[in-house]
Amino acid sequence: MNIFTTDFFFSIIRIATPILLATLAAVIGEKGGVSNIGLEGIMMMSALFGSLTAYWTGSWAVGLLAAMAVGLLEALLMGFFAFKLKTDIILVGTAVNMIGSGGTIFLVKVITNATMGKSLTSTTSLITKSLQVPSWNIPLIKDIPVIGKVISGHSLLTYIAFLLVFLTGVLLYKTPLGLNIRSVGENPNAASSVGVSVSRVRYITIGIGGVLAGLGGAYMSMYYAMGWSLDMVAGRGFIALAAQSMGGGEPIGSMLAALIFGFAQALGIKVSATGVDSNLVAPIPYIVTILSLVVFALNQRRVEKRRHASALK
């Protein structure tokens, strides 16, 4: 069987999108010195409320906005605990992840019981094709052989995600806010001494991350799968943290890292068709992670060495 078909490359992009969105959240967070390990939990909560709102309003666009708003709110709440009340942000993140699992099932039962008179444990039965984020066949490009089949026809969110890679780069390196975010991340005291409001910048940082993770959650429940179900994000928020570090914390690098994860999983799926033991297929994404981290570390070391060598000359 030929593995490298157009739908293989298409699936790489489809698989990578939610990871990419969460990865960008992690990239901005780390630049601003905010280690948000709660991305997974935010995605789960956004996935739930995105799908619920889409059902209530009958509009995927409103659902998408709700998912972003919930992501923002949850991130700001995290910020409140971490920056205002000085809780360890890792603990806050852990709490958010636990709420993302136990809290969502609790909320969905209470909410559906109140609004529909019966408590549902997933929103799978509510989301129909018309409530999903639409996919987009790009004019002209879709007619190009091979490339058209790979690039065209993805979810609107996929194109937004790749656009956001570019926008994240612009935000971080071409705007005053980006400069503030980076300086607060590098040295909050120095930033503070020149009049930058450290806490304001941090709230903005974590807030942007929340919105991005919210988009990732919406992708999960409103495009990738039909509706929210318990633990459906299934570790993508954590993989994003790995992708951020694999990508050296830069937008483009992290995008490539997310695509590597997409490639790994897509490969696993195609390989499973040939009858390879599923216990060998399942860890492929994780093996790829480790290998990539090794390659990344070796590369870093070479760069460092070269820099030292040139400094000595």
Added chain:
Amino acid sequence: MKKALAVALSLTMVFTMAGCGSKKETKETEAKTEAAKATEAGVETEAGTEKTTSEDVKNVVYLVNGNLGDKSFFDSAKAGLDALVEAGRITLNTVEMGGTDADQPKWLQTLYEVADSEEYDLIVCGTYQMPDYLKEVATAYPDQKFLIFDDDTYAGENDNVVNIVFKQNDLGYIVGTFAGLMTLDTSVDRINEDKVIGFVGGYDSPVINDFMDGYITGAQAVDPDIKVDVRYTSDYVDTAKAKEYGISMVNDSKCDIIWGVAGNAGNGAAEAVLETNGGWFIGVDSDQELTLSDELAAITLTSGLKNVGNSLIWFFDEWDAGNDLFGQRVSLGIVEGGVGIVTDKNYDTYASDDVKAAVDAAIEEVSNGDIVVPSAFDEGGNEAAQELRDSVRP
């Protein structure tokens, strides 16, 4: 002031979290009083097909190691127990212990608590996640009776525990027969020329392979040329991953019928079928045509049922009739109503009369033992199932 606010907020957070997994006890007091009244009057109450004197109203506690509302296992068990409550045969106390990793420590503790309270004639729990906890508590409280459904890890080791398992291989055989017949009937919408059907399982484990074993055997009995594409998600929650597998099965292997046996994740296979317009989906455990959205229900041909509730009623029938099954592994099949297949709605609409007759014949043959379906739980059965799987790959 700020400090007070901080404390208040963190307390709220803690309580919200504790609240998420906290026990929600529902005491069926009404039933209890009714039952008590019945006892006084000495009236006979009816339940199911069996008649029983109300003197032996049993106090039962049902420990859910997850949450009700799963439309599957836990709900099915609850429905069976509720029917028994309504019939005045038992009183019921249901404890939802929560299903996340964070909830797990509570399971053992709750088991100890209810065993120690000596309030109950029977403690009911289920699934593969419970046996280790149950064994510990059952050993510590030898006079307390326990029932665990859908697991037989320590079957027979404690005289006070009964293990109820389901003949999912029989169920698989029926579903496989049906899927095999349908994939040959190209007059049905979206059924392609290729004799390939699919199976998305959770893990490459005996429980899942037991379904698969029957499924393949059933399909092959229809036509030995039928190929079966088997994939495992290695996961029960990742719907999106199951969808990726489903898409690959439709596009790469030309499957036109996929049976999803991977918990919630299995629905991803239905979504794949819908998105690729690739044919039909078959549900599992409960009637999924009733629980999926209209679009997904429309492409769901039938569901293979595991009737936990029926099996509990069956158990109480036996118990009340004086048949002590404790200390045993009880395997329930089609005859006992432990497993079955949905035969109304889409099944009724799309299956031809010939197909229906053939499926009925298969049910008959399995019921009366003319056909013995291999099981992954037999000695060396899992390996045999894996070999069978590899031999029918498309």
